[in-house]
Amino acid sequence: MFTGIITAIGQIQQAAPLGQGSAYGVRLSLQTPAGYLDDVALGDSIALNGACMTVTALDAPAGRFSVEVSAESLARTCGLSAPGPVNLEKALRAQDRLGGHIVSGHVDGIGQVRQLAPVGESWLLRVLAPRELAKFVAYKGSIAINGVSLTINSVQDTAEGCEFSINLIAHTVQHTTLGRLAAGSAVNLEIDTVARYVERMLPDWLPQKQ
Secondary structure (H helix, E strand, O other): OEOOOEEEEEEEEEEEEOOOOOOOOEEEEEEEOOOOOOOOOOEEEEOOOOOOEEEEEEEEHHHHHEEEEHHHHHHOOOOOOOEEEEEEEEEOOOOOOOOOOOEEEOOOEEEEEEEEEEEEEEEEEEEOOOOOHHHOOOOEEEHHHHHHHHEEEEEOOOOOOEEEEEEOOHHHHHHHHHHHHOOOOOOEEEEEEHHHHHHHHHOOOOOOOO
């Protein structure tokens, strides 16, 4: 379990295939800031761009660790198949502050950035979510984008899907990878956990929004 509050930006240095063919995943080797892994052990969970992964190799003094990403995870996420920067968050501890919202680290879909532009002291981020996620996207609701807990400021259903906007403060732009996005960028989306369970519990006879 996570909070969507990014604690560091890591760097995927190598993505090595675990076998030949699309049925195999990759082993990622990552570099982190100095001291970031001091309280991490083998088997711990770390979210990479919002996707929960298990630490399979660790060199804490050097700030390096590895994870293995299955073919299933590669098919349902973005940004985890090649070298590059990723948002990092360690798993939530019982005594931690819940500064964002409850995030499971299970990506629900891939969105597409429509716009990232400065507006005053902040930044406007507009994202198109898949149509199947539209019913979970609500005004002033929570959503995780590449693992970052964010509040939705507007929602518009379109023929292509559900377009929503986010206001990013300068701190978020500077301390996550969101500031590197551009129109056309793919992003990992995780809907609010509560919304997922509410949808599951709704009676079948209730009319469903198309």
